[in-house]
Amino acid sequence: MLSTFLKQPIGQERLVSSLVTKRFYGGLNDNNRIFTNLYGDYDSSVTGAMKRGDWQQTKNIISKGKEWIISEIKKSGIRGRGGAGFPTGLKWSFMPKNDPRPSYLVINADEGEPGTCKDRQILLNDPQKLVEGCLLSGYALGAKASYIYVRGEFKKEIASLQSAIDQAYEHNLIGKNACGSGYDFDIHVHPGAGAYVCGEETALIESLEGSTGKPRIKPPFPPQFGLWGCPTNVNNVETISSCPTILRRGSSWYNSFGRKNNHGTKIFSISGHVNNPCVVEEEMSIPLKTLIEKHAGGVRGGWDNLLAVIPGGSSCPVLPKNICDNVLMDYDDLEKNNSSFGTGAIIVMDKSTDIIKSIARLSKFYAHESCGQCTPCREGTIWVKSLMDKIVEGKGTKKDLKLLESLITAVKGNTICALGDAAVLPIEGLLRHFRKEVELRLID
Amino acid sequence: MLSLCQNKIKQSVSTKLSCRLFTSLLETEKVPFDFTQDNYEKVENILSKYPTEQKRSAIIPLLHLAQDQEGYVPESAMMKIASIVACPVSKVFETFTFYTMFRPKPVGDHVIEICTNLSCTLRGADQVLNAIQDKLGIKIGETTKDNKFTLLEVECQGACATAPVVVIDGNYYEDVEVKSINSILRDFARDVVPKSGTQSKRNGPEPIGGKTTLKSEPWAQKIREDL
Numbered sequence: 001m002l003s004t005f006l007k008q009p010i011g012q013e014r015l016v017s018s019l020v021t022k023r024f025y026g027g028l029n030d031n032n033r034i035f036t037n038l039y040g041d042y043d044s045s046v047t048g049a050m051k052r053g054d055w056q057q058t059k060n061i062i063s064k065g066k067e068w069i070i071s072e073i074k075k076s077g078i079r080g081r082g083g084a085g086f087p088t089g090l091k092w093s094f095m096p097k098n099d100p101r102p103s104y105l106v107i108n109a110d111e112g113e114p115g116t117c118k119d120r121q122i123l124l125n126d127p128q129k130l131v132e133g134c135l136l137s138g139y140a141l142g143a144k145a146s147y148i149y150v151r152g153e154f155k156k157e158i159a160s161l162q163s164a165i166d167q168a169y170e171h172n173l174i175g176k177n178a179c180g181s182g183y184d185f186d187i188h189v190h191p192g193a194g195a196y197v198c199g200e201e202t203a204l205i206e207s208l209e210g211s212t213g214k215p216r217i218k219p220p221f222p223p224q225f226g227l228w229g230c231p232t233n234v235n236n237v238e239t240i241s242s243c244p245t246i247l248r249r250g251s252s253w254y255n256s257f258g259r260k261n262n263h264g265t266k267i268f269s270i271s272g273h274v275n276n277p278c279v280v281e282e283e284m285s286i287p288l289k290t291l292i293e294k295h296a297g298g299v300r301g302g303w304d305n306l307l308a309v310i311p312g313g314s315s316c317p318v319l320p321k322n323i324c325d326n327v328l329m330d331y332d333d334l335e336k337n338n339s340s341f342g343t344g345a346i347i348v349m350d351k352s353t354d355i356i357k358s359i360a361r362l363s364k365f366y367a368h369e370s371c372g373q374c375t376p377c378r379e380g381t382i383w384v385k386s387l388m389d390k391i392v393e394g395k396g397t398k399k400d401l402k403l404l405e406s407l408i409t410a411v412k413g414n415t416i417c418a419l420g421d422a423a424v425l426p427i428e429g430l431l432r433h434f435r436k437e438v439e440l441r442l443i444d
Numbered sequence: 445m446l447s448l449c450q451n452k453i454k455q456s457v458s459t460k461l462s463c464r465l466f467t468s469l470l471e472t473e474k475v476p477f478d479f480t481q482d483n484y485e486k487v488e489n490i491l492s493k494y495p496t497e498q499k500r501s502a503i504i505p506l507l508h509l510a511q512d513q514e515g516y517v518p519e520s521a522m523m524k525i526a527s528i529v530a531c532p533v534s535k536v537f538e539t540f541t542f543y544t545m546f547r548p549k550p551v552g553d554h555v556i557e558i559c560t561n562l563s564c565t566l567r568g569a570d571q572v573l574n575a576i577q578d579k580l581g582i583k584i585g586e587t588t589k590d591n592k593f594t595l596l597e598v599e600c601q602g603a604c605a606t607a608p609v610v611v612i613d614g615n616y617y618e619d620v621e622v623k624s625i626n627s628i629l630r631d632f633a634r635d636v637v638p639k640s641g642t643q644s645k646r647n648g649p650e651p652i653g654g655k656t657t658l659k660s661e662p663w664a665q666k667i668r669e670d671l
Contacts, residue, residue: 033657060671117606120602121649124648194546272563314562
C-alpha cells in the first residue's frame with residue numbers, strides 16, 4: 001500500500017503520518033475526456049461523431065425514462081457550466097408536472113463573457129454532442145422542441161451547428177420518432193445580435209421572442225413562465241453537451257472527478273500573459289497553478305512574474321499571486337477566496353500589466369452592455385466607468401474612491417439581473433487586493 | 445417641421461448615437477427595399493422554426509437577413525419585416541435599436557471590427573488597432589474616403605484564447621499581429637478574402653507550443669452495462 005502511494009504523482013503534497021496522501025486533482029487522461037474533438041482535428045460530421053462514441057445507445061437511454069435521466073444527472077453532480085454553477089439536475093426538476101402548456105429546452109450559446117471561448121469549440125468541432133444532449137435533456141424535461149440561441153457574431157459556428165442538426169434529421173436521430181424511440185423532438189438555431197446581457201436566461205428568452213434583451217424580474221422563473229409564457233429550462237452548451245456522455249458512462253464515473261460538490265470535467269479557456277493561451281478540458285478542482293503550467297506553458301517570464309488572475313471570466317473578482325499559488329479551480333475554493341468559478345475563463349496578467357487600467361476596461365464593457373432597464377445598473381455602470389477612467393488618468397481623488405466604494409454597495413444585489421453585480425465585482429476585487437496601487441494613483 | 449424636430453433632438457440630452465441613429469433612419473424610410481427571391485425562401489424557412497402565433501420571434505433573424513442583403517438595415521426593411529411578422533413597425537424599430545450588430549446606415553465595402561476587451565488588449569490589440577488606423581488613415585467609427593473600409597471597435601467576440609481578434613465582414617481573424625493585419629488588409633483592398641481563423645502556426649486554440657491533450661485519435665469509450 002505504501003509503495004502504491006509512493007508511485008502517485010504527489011508533486012508538492014506530503015505523505016502524512018496516517019499514510020493518506022491528499023488527492024491530486026488535474027491528471028485527467030484522454031480516455032476520460034468528454035470533448036474528444038475539441039481542437040477539430042477529426043471528422044465533426046455525424047459519422048465521425050459516432051466513431052468517437054456519440055449517438056450510441058441513445059434509444060436505450062430514452063427508454064430508461066425521464067425520472068431515471070434526471071436522477072442520473074443529479075447524481076453526477078454536474079453544475080451549470082454557463083457561469084452560475086446551479087446544480088443541473090435540480091434545475092431540471094423545477095419543471096412543472098402535468099402542465100397543459102408545451103415545454104421548451106433553450107440552449108444558451110450566447111458566449112459573451114470576456115475570457116470565455118469554450119462553447120465555440122463545441123459548436124465548431126463537436127456539435128453532435130450538443131444535438132444528442134438536446135434530445136436527451138429535452139426528453140427528460142418533456143420538452144416539445146429545443147431552441148439554441150447562438151450569439152450573432154458566431155456565423156461559422158451557426159453554420160456548423162445547423163449542418164449538424166440537418167445531418168441528425170437526415171439520419172432520423174431527431175425529428176419525428178427520434179432514434180426510433182417514439183419521441184418527437186425538433187431542434188432550431190436562433191441567432192443573437194450582439195448583446196452580452198442576452199446571456200442572462202430571461203433576457204435570452206425575451207430576445208428569442210423578438211424583443212429587446214431586457215431581463216425579467218424573477219420570480220417567476222423560466223420553468224414556471226419562460227419562452228412564450230411556457231415552462232422552459234435554459235442551460236449552457238457545455239452542460240447539455242456533457243449529458244449524453246454522463247448518461248452513457250454513468251453518473252458515478254463523472255462524479256469521480258473533482259471535489260465534493262464540484263464534480264466532473266470542465267473546458268477551461270486560458271488567455272492573457274501565458275506562453276500558450278489555449279482551451280483545454282481538465283478535471284475540476286485542478287490547482288490553478290498546475291492548470292496554467294501544465295497546459296498553457298506557464299506565465300510568461302515565469303510564475304514569479306505573475307501579478308494577478310481573473311479566474312472565471314470578467315465578472316469574477318481578481319486574485320493576486322499569493323492566492324493563485326494555491327487556489328483550486330472549483331466553485332467552492334474560489335468562493336472561499338472571495339472570487340468565483342464563473343465560466344472557467346482564466347485571464348492571466350503579469351507584472352507588466354496596469355491592473356487599474358485592466359479593470360477600467362472591464363468597467364467600460366459593462367457600461368456598454370447594460371440594457372438600461374434598471375436605474376442602479378444603468379446609472380451605476382456609467383458612474384463606475386467614468387470614475388475608473390478618472391483614476392486611470394491620474395485625476396482621481398479620495399472623494400472619487402469613496403464614491404466608487406459606495407457604488408459597489410448601491411448596485412450589488414439591487415438590480416433586476418446579475419449584470420449589475422458583475423459590473424461592480426471586478427472593482428471589489430481590485431480594491432480588496434490592489435487598494436494601495438489605486439491610492440497611489442490618486443492626486444490627493 | 446422636420447428640421448425643427450431634428451434640431452430639438454440634437455439639443456436634447458439623448459446620446460450622440462441615438463441622434464445620429466434617428467436622423468439617419470428618417471433618411472432611409474424611402475429607400476426601396478424588398479427581399480430577393482432567394483431570400484424569400486429563407487424568410488419562409490425562418491418563419492417555419494417558430495409556432496405560427498409567435499412570428500415576432502423571427503424579427504432578429506429577418507433583420508440579419510436584410511442586413512446581409514443590403515449591408516445595413518434601412519427603415520423600409522424594418523417596415524417590410526413588420527408586415528411579414530404582423531406587428532407594429534415600432535416593435536421592429538425597438539428591437540433593431542437594442543442590438544449592436546445592426547447598422548442603421550450604409551458602411552464601407554469591408555467592415556473591420558476589432559475587439560479591445562481585456563484578453564485581446566493583454567495580447568497586443570492596441571498595437572494591431574494602431575496599425576489598422578495608420579494603414580487606412582481612419583479612426584474608430586470612420587470610413588475610408590474610397591468607401592473601402594469602415595473601422596469599428598467591438599466588445600469580446602468569444603475567441604479569447606486566440607487573441608488578438610479582428611473580425612472582417614463577419615470572418616474571424618485570430619492570433620493577429622501587426623504583420624498579419626497589414627497583409628490581411630492588403631488582400632481585402634484587392635477584394636480578395638484571405639483565409640480566416642488563426643494567423644499563426646496553430647489551427648485553433650490548442651496550445652501553440654504543442655498539444656498537451658488529445659494527442660492521438662480518440663475512440664468510443666466503454667458504455668455502462670445497465671443500458
